[in-house]
Amino acid sequence: MARTLTVEVRDLTRRFGTRTVLSGLDLDIGTGEFVALLGRSGSGKSTLLRILANLDPETTGSAEVRGTVSVAFQQPRLLPWRSVWRNVVLGLRRDGRNHSRDRALAERALDEVRLADHADAWPRTLSGGEAQRLSLARALVREPDLLLLDEPFGALDALTRLAMHRLVEDLWQRHRPSVLLVTHDVDEALLLADRVLVLDGGRITAEHVLDTPRPRRLADHIDLRAHVLADLGVTDHARS
Numbered sequence: 035m036a037r038t039l040t041v042e043v044r045d046l047t048r049r050f051g052t053r054t055v056l057s058g059l060d061l062d063i064g065t066g067e068f069v070a071l072l073g074r075s076g077s078g079k080s081t082l083l084r085i086l087a088n089l090d091p092e093t094t095g096s097a098e099v100r101g102t103v104s105v106a107f108q109q110p111r112l113l114p115w116r117s118v119w120r121n122v123v124l125g126l127r128r129d130g131r132n133h134s135r136d137r138a139l140a141e142r143a144l145d146e147v148r149l150a151d152h153a154d155a156w157p158r159t160l161s162g163g164e165a166q167r168l169s170l171a172r173a174l175v176r177e178p179d180l181l182l183l184d185e186p187f188g189a190l191d192a193l194t195r196l197a198m199h200r201l202v203e204d205l206w207q208r209h210r211p212s213v214l215l216v217t218h219d220v221d222e223a224l225l226l227a228d229r230v231l232v233l234d235g236g237r238i239t240a241e242h243v244l245d246t247p248r249p250r251r252l253a254d255h256i257d258l259r260a261h262v263l264a265d266l267g268v269t270d271h272a273r274s
């Protein structure tokens with residue numbers, strides 16, 4: 035049986051002036067699939083995410099997304115003059131029309147990311163990890179079919195990042211949105227994704243499918259790690 039697709043990108047090209055960043059790119063993301071996208075700095079990962087989020091119309095080819103989309107970025111991008119729960123409702127398409135309904139939706143999303151106790155706090159009182167969880171709640175509140183994560187854990191310390199991996203995996207398993215995670219961290223990709231893709235020269239140049247059980251252990255993926263690093267043009271010194 036053919037699998038259903040949430041994302042279907044065909045022959046996508048994006049130029050900035052004379053520079054071609056994406057060049058005839060094809061990409062499918064299945065419904066409920068967790069895909070990680072790796073690529074060197076400047077390879078066009080964020081550009082692709084912006085196109086999928088419908089934030090960039092200057093393209094040729096096609097980029098079809100079926101359903102609602104939410105994005106969480108490396109910086110949480112919170113509004114400091116709005117309380118935590120009011121930041122969450124920014125993720126709804128139209129907030130402020132029904133206070134008690136909005137509040138209930140925000141509380142549910144905050145509960146999902148274990149921030150229910152902070153609903154009435156101000157963003158400046160949150161730690162980096164908490165702010166990132168708030169950003170996730172804002173992305174989740176609209177129950178997206180596609181969740182785009184642009185280096186969402188990149189600015190966090192290692193321990194907080196591990197906790198965030200657990201949280202995101204747990205949220206994904208319970209709600210099953212399709213996920214496209216952009217990351218520089220090969221281990222993060224191997225721990226979380228069903229499929230790991232490498233973007234290079236404007237298109238997807240490598241693809242690795244992971245079907246090992248979750249929660250994953252990096253120790254079980256040492257060989258694959260070396261392959262992915264090689265795809266990225268990096269030597270795995272731990273193995274050389």
Ligand SMILES: Nc1ncnc2c1ncn2[C@@H]1O[C@H](COP(=O)(O)OP(=O)(O)OP(=O)(O)O)[C@@H](O)[C@H]1O
Binds near residue numbers: 055079
């Ligand atoms: N609005 C813009 N105008 C001109 N050039 C741009 C614009 N946005 C992106 N670019 C260029 O496109 C290229 C790809 O940028 P992009 O941010 O997509 O890369 P990336 O893979 O996400 O990089 P990083 O991993 O460093 O975040 C870069 O060379 C960047 O300078």
